[in-house]
Amino acid sequence: MPDSPPSLDPVQLGAYFALVEVTSLLRHAVEQQLKEAGDLSYVQFQLLARLGDSPTGSHRMTDLADGVVYSRSGLTYQASLLEKAGLVVRAPSPDDERSTTVTITDAGRALLARVLPGHVEVVSGLLFEPLSRDDVRTLAALLAPVRDHMRSTPPRSAAPRRRKGGA
Amino acid sequence: MPDSPPSLDPVQLGAYFALVEVTSLLRHAVEQQLKEAGDLSYVQFQLLARLGDSPTGSHRMTDLADGVVYSRSGLTYQASLLEKAGLVVRAPSPDDERSTTVTITDAGRALLARVLPGHVEVVSGLLFEPLSRDDVRTLAALLAPVRDHMRSTPPRSAAPRRRKGGA
């Protein structure tokens, strides 16, 4: 097939660059706050937040890896750090002996509670300050379909094309 | 102590989570493409792109550091990698002997050209596919003020109070 457009139009470029810069600055500020307030990396915070959100306070390792981190070993590393810090506990799943269930502890919830207000403050002050309620609604409405589309689009070539002959 | 707003409202939460997820997935896809197409990290790509955009093909180290990376030593590290690969050249500035001017080479431009189409393809296919032209316009219009606001908001406690006259 013919080449895709070799470039983005100016409007797209503007949106793309703004998105990159905004999220980069936001991420940086958030990471600093998390580090200061609770000595947590962003990934660790995401893991705790996911566990805290869950009705049971638990998730399977694989589910966490799919949602937050991109490799299993990476999650094992982070989970063992969190466990060492007493913020989570790991136990074999009751229903499937292969699985490991990660559960947030009281200490984990406490840390989450201690860190969250500052987190919210940063996000409010940096991201939402210049946006009206309607703006925020619009933004959410724009991003939702993008997220759904990304979720449903298999990361081309992400799936291990382990075929030896392949390009 | 009086708590700050303990939480974001549901609309804000939705926008925030969508933003985080969208940019996370996008970043991941882009990084993979850059790695495959040109063995470039995202930071390295950003540096080359900035240099390629410049009319002179050059920037001072400090200007690059301010725009892309957050520490000078980090930039020195990346610049030396790029120089080793023949993609940029470093030379003392003519006007200020303290400064170093980084300039993209022909090889650097060639690599950029080889990598860009795939980059555009990923961004188009992932980010812009589900958005109409008006959507993109709206998105850009929403993010621009946020970016400006973030730029003008000193990262609380980030800057080691290097402010000259100020506080």
Next chain:
DNA sequence: TATTGTTATACTCTATAACTATA
């Protein structure tokens, strides 16, 4: 045989501090 998770390992990246040289 496929899936879940861990381990060992190697590598990339980043930041801090000490240092040099120029303004």
Next chain:
DNA sequence: TATAGTTATAGAGTATAACAATA
């Protein structure tokens, strides 16, 4: 004294591959 950049170093994070155990 302040600024620009480099170096040394140390630490965090990530991914790949080999492995063990269960389905």
